[in-house]
Amino acid sequence: xxxxxxxxxxxxxxxxxxxxxxxxxxxxxxxxxxxxxxxxxxxxxxxxxxxxxxxxxxxxxxxxxxxxxxxxxxxxxxxxxx
Numbered sequence: 001x002x003x004x005x006x007x008x009x010x011x012x013x014x015x016x017x018x019x020x021x022x023x024x025x026x027x028x029x030x031x032x033x034x035x036x037x038x039x040x041x042x043x044x045x046x047x048x049x050x051x052x053x054x055x056x057x058x059x060x061x062x063x064x065x066x067x068x069x070x071x072x073x074x075x076x077x078x079x080x081x082x
Contacts, residue, residue: 004029005027005028006027006028006029006070006071007025007026007028007070007071008025008026008027008028008068008069008070008071009023009024009068009069010023010024010026010035010065010066010067010069011023011024011065011067012024012063012065013063013064013065013066013067014056014058014061014062014063014064015062015063016056016059016061016062017056017058017061019056019057019058019059020041020066021040021044021054021056021057021058022038022039022040022041022044023038023039024038024039024063024065025037025038025039025071035065038054044057045057
C-alpha cells in the first residue's frame with residue numbers, strides 16, 4: 001500500500017541565466033521529494049533522455065525546481081518514490 005503523498009509541479013529554472021526550460025512534475029512525501037517527469041516548454045530545443053542530467057537549453061547551466069505548487073492529493077505507490 002502507498003503512503004499519503006502530494007503530486008507537485010515546478011518550473012525547471014536555470015540557476016545561471018534564469019531561463020525556464022519547462023516543467024518538472026513529481027511527488028512530495030514527508031520523507032522526500034522526487035521529480036520524475038520533465039515536460040518541455042513549447043519550442044524546447046533538444047531531447048533530454050531518461051537518466052541524463054537536465055541542463056538549461058539556453059546556457060547548459062544547472063536546473064532547479066522553482067515556483068513549486070501542489071497538483072493534487074494522491075495515494076502514491078512506493079515504486080514511484082524510488
